[in-house]
Amino acid sequence: MTDDRSELFIGGVWTAPSSDNRITVRSASTEQVIGSVPEAGEADVDAAVAAARRAFDEPGGWATWEPERRAEILDRLAVEYETRAEAIFTAVSAQNGMPISIARQLETFPPVLFRYYAELIRKQPTQEVRGGVFVRTATVRRSPVGVVAAIVPWNVPQSLTATKLAPALAAGCSIVVKPSPETVLDAFLLADAAEAAGVPEGVFSVVPGGRGLGAYLVAHPGVDKVAFTGSTVGGRSVAQACASLLRPVTLELGGKSAAIILDDADLDLAHVGQSLFGATLANNGQVCFLGTRVLAPKRRYDEVVETFAHLMSGAAVGDALDESTLIGPLASRNQQSRVSGYIDAGISEGATVVVGGQGRPEGLDRGWFVRPTLFAGLGNDATVAREEIFGPVLTVIGYDDDAEAVRIANDSDYGLGGTVWSSDPDRALSVAAAVQTGTVGINGYLPDPSAPFGGVKCSGIGKEFGPEGLAGYQNVKSIYQF
Numbered sequence: 001m002t003d004d005r006s007e008l009f010i011g012g013v014w015t016a017p018s019s020d021n022r023i024t025v026r027s028a029s030t031e032q033v034i035g036s037v038p039e040a041g042e043a044d045v046d047a048a049v050a051a052a053r054r055a056f057d058e059p060g061g062w063a064t065w066e067p068e069r070r071a072e073i074l075d076r077l078a079v080e081y082e083t084r085a086e087a088i089f090t091a092v093s094a095q096n097g098m099p100i101s102i103a104r105q106l107e108t109f110p111p112v113l114f115r116y117y118a119e120l121i122r123k124q125p126t127q128e129v130r131g132g133v134f135v136r137t138a139t140v141r142r143s144p145v146g147v148v149a150a151i152v153p154w155n156v157p158q159s160l161t162a163t164k165l166a167p168a169l170a171a172g173c174s175i176v177v178k179p180s181p182e183t184v185l186d187a188f189l190l191a192d193a194a195e196a197a198g199v200p201e202g203v204f205s206v207v208p209g210g211r212g213l214g215a216y217l218v219a220h221p222g223v224d225k226v227a228f229t230g231s232t233v234g235g236r237s238v239a240q241a242c243a244s245l246l247r248p249v250t251l252e253l254g255g256k257s258a259a260i261i262l263d264d265a266d267l268d269l270a271h272v273g274q275s276l277f278g279a280t281l282a283n284n285g286q287v288c289f290l291g292t293r294v295l296a297p298k299r300r301y302d303e304v305v306e307t308f309a310h311l312m313s314g315a316a317v318g319d320a321l322d323e324s325t326l327i328g329p330l331a332s333r334n335q336q337s338r339v340s341g342y343i344d345a346g347i348s349e350g351a352t353v354v355v356g357g358q359g360r361p362e363g364l365d366r367g368w369f370v371r372p373t374l375f376a377g378l379g380n381d382a383t384v385a386r387e388e389i390f391g392p393v394l395t396v397i398g399y400d401d402d403a404e405a406v407r408i409a410n411d412s413d414y415g416l417g418g419t420v421w422s423s424d425p426d427r428a429l430s431v432a433a434a435v436q437t438g439t440v441g442i443n444g445y446l447p448d449p450s451a452p453f454g455g456v457k458c459s460g461i462g463k464e465f466g467p468e469g470l471a472g473y474q475n476v477k478s479i480y481q482f
């Protein structure tokens, strides 16, 4: 049985699409068709933005509601998401190949974020009165930024949607979300949840479509702010469109982070196996913050290579919906050939292939699989050390001392995540502080809703999560009183 939808969620109302075009979704594991949805066209985006505009501009509307009323809707959205959680995990896993056990971890962020921002908006004063220097008082008022265009990728689709939806709703914005064509079934389940939670008319729309539709939405005259998560190439083009419109934009882009193993790190897989796996290989390598450049002290180089060889060759590769799978297929045929191209590049640049290599994993003759691959013997100048691969491919690079480890970590166009592994907390902290990156974990990695997440250099502009994430959806206005 396939999951087929006939209507689009436009302004909170299930609506007939403007054309007969459809997006057909295949299972990443079996390549079988598992569902289809209408593809939104420009007329549908126009309708979604018009509905969002009305909801935002309407006197007494959503944007002017007391924070408590909006917080109640967010709390209800958390409950409605949880009601559908298992269906959402299954849809994500079937579509993009995320192992189901990992979907149950990575895609549980949305209700956490809905509740986190509900609490934050309850506590945050709408205005602050300051004693002025030239004026009697300056009242600084926060207000929602307006109609938000949110563009999300397919790799962790629900959590990445919620990182925009939760603060946007909390702030009082209305929002039009464009999911990736690879992951649309879960987006419709989120729309069901929003409808059941009573998100008011006009406030939330879902317009599934490709890059062209995304570009149309980004440049739409009715949009006030753009929030984009995706590749650095896509982000650059979104940034150019926003630059000419002088439209505020948040960009969460690609990464090529370093996992720095210090010479005192505990590498016993019984202690650190799960954390090391999560920080370097989660979701089949399809997570932006993974530490895919493993930096190893030369005196423990062979031991580090052996540790990762064990980790990778011991991970069950298979159908994403199989409970025992740790590494599933990639999200699409395109991704499979892109990642295979990088495996070729590593081999042709002279890497030692410690695990994996070209070809399909044994016994898996369908699905967009690659073999999890571990490269050794390359420097930081190799293509596989410089470019984001977005697959289960790691490269171990040797270094002499902590200063060189930091230098190699920073020798990258990107700066999104990273980890430091050490049994000395102070030493780990000082290395972590020296890495040029937006976020870094010590002996593990997990973004936390309380603290800003985002990249430096080519990894992006702006922050999500924490109060900083809410600020991205708010304007501040100063009222001078004499």
Ligand code: NAD
Residues within 6 Å of the ligand: 151, 152, 153, 154, 155, 156, 160, 178, 179, 180, 181, 209, 210, 211, 213, 214, 215, 216, 218, 229, 230, 231, 232, 233, 234, 235, 237, 238, 251, 252, 253, 254, 255, 287, 288, 289, 388, 390, 416, 455, 459, 460
């Ligand atoms: P992508 O850039 O191809 O597409 C992402 C989304 O943007 C899709 O919805 C796509 O249709 C849309 N899009 C692409 N080009 C566009 C344009 N010019 N105008 C408007 N919309 C456009 O990225 P992808 O391959 O789907 O996702 C993987 C990438 O996302 C990786 O580079 C990964 O690192 C990055 N990512 C970053 C973060 C982060 O928080 N920094 C999180 C997840 C993924």
